[in-house]
Amino acid sequence: MNKIKFISALLITVILVTSCSIVDKLKEKLGSKDSGDKKEETTKEETKEVTSTADLEFYNKYIEVSNKVQDAGEKVYKDYMSSIPEPKSISKSDFIIAVSFKLSADNLERVYKEYNRSMFDGGELSKLNASDEMKNEIEGNFKDVLKGMQEFYNTSVKVAEYYSSSEYKNDLSKAVGYDEELKAAYGKYKAAFDKFSASVKKYKPQRKQRDIESISNPDEKAVAILMNSYENTLDAAEEFYDEFSGLEFKGDQQKSKEFFRKFEDTFKKEKEIVMSAEFSDKTKYMKYSYEDYFSKMCKMFTDAGNKFYDKSPDAKDEREFNRLYDDVVNNYNYMITAYNTNINIVNSFRVY
Structure with a gap:
């Protein structure tokens, strides 16, 4: 009788151990599937981000x-x-x-x-x-x-x-x-x-304005400041250019001039924000690129714009008007080229 009890107990133990093993393997499989799903979701999110940047x-x-x-x-x-x-x-x-x-x-x-x-x-x-x-x-x-x-x-x-x-x-x-x-x-x-x-x-x-104060990482904050500045400046520039394009000799310049003044104010404000911000050794090169390239192109553009609005109303003929007009256009394009170069630099920065 004792022998039968011993054999029965042994069988029950084997069954329990086997069941636990099966359950563990099942959990492992399910866990692996969940992990795979999460990985797939992450990959999709990364692809979406890359597409957005593209x-x-x-x-x-x-x-x-x-x-x-x-x-x-x-x-x-x-x-x-x-x-x-x-x-x-x-x-x-x-x-x-x-x-x-x-x-x-x-x-x-x-x-x-x-x-x-x-x-x-x-x-x-x-x-x-x-x-x-x-x-x-x-x-x-x-x-x-x-x-x-x-x-x-x-x-x-x-x-x-x-x-x-x-x-x-x-x-x-x-x-x-x-x-x-x-x-x-x-x-x-x-x-x-x-x-x-x-x-x-x-x-x-x-455009999505980044909340600078909510960012704790100093390098992320520097990137956010630059992105806000570049995008705000570009938006103001595009608004101006839409009004400026196609201006004619002796035509009405008032509205385009208002947008030009708005651009000047926007650029001045954004430049002050960038130049007063803190940049680490890892991000200083982006500030220098802003200061030495983009900012200078903006200055050349505003100089050309001011010259246009000062002199074009009194231009003696259409040829003189066109020279002043073309100078604004050329400097606007230089500024846009600088924007594209620098925004790609900022987009390529990674915080580690």
Whole structure:
């Protein structure tokens, strides 16, 4: 009887041990599955973050592209209209100076080739990534702009050569036809550009002001201060440029001037915040880049803007007005390039 009891107890013990082992393995499996799920969620979150950063870089680059393409195209048309008289009124004895028009046409060709190669020949634009919808829409529209630019610059170069070489003195019959051809090419380019520009602005990222006081890590705080400053300055610059673009000789400058003053105030305020902030040895290089590059480009831009608003109302002719206007545009683009360079530096910083 005792022997039977002993055997029964032994069997029960074996069953209990085996059951515990099975339960432990089951827990281990479940734990492993949970861990896998968590890892998968983390990976998805990281991918989302990378995509968001890529979208921002994509947007910033195409804002720069948009500004440069617009400036090149508009300058050609503006110089043509100011340099070349009404074609029907031209006589063989007229002395037409088409130097500015020819230089603008040559520059449009250069800008076209730069971005066409960048898009189709393994350049920077071909390597940019963004969310599918954003990438497909903006790139698709920009390819249409490139087609319009090609036709516009081919026509512009031909017409510019006609006047700069004084061919018109020997053959006036082409003047009216060239005028119609150039304006038609400009119209196609402008329609494509406007569609492209609208698609870029459609994807403008939502700015999120970072709460500086809530950040305890000094390096994270430095990054947040810089990001706030860059983004606030850029927003003010874009507001100004939207009003400034397309200003004409003897036109109303009041609204654009108000936005320019707003930009000056914003930049001054943001610069004071950055320059008074604490930066560690790990983050000082970002402050120096702000101070030595971006800040200087902003200063050059504001100098050009002040000169424009001081002198352009009394410009003696459209040519003088255009020189002042172009100086603002060029310095604005230098500032945007500095912004893109520096914002990428800040985005690449990692706190360890």
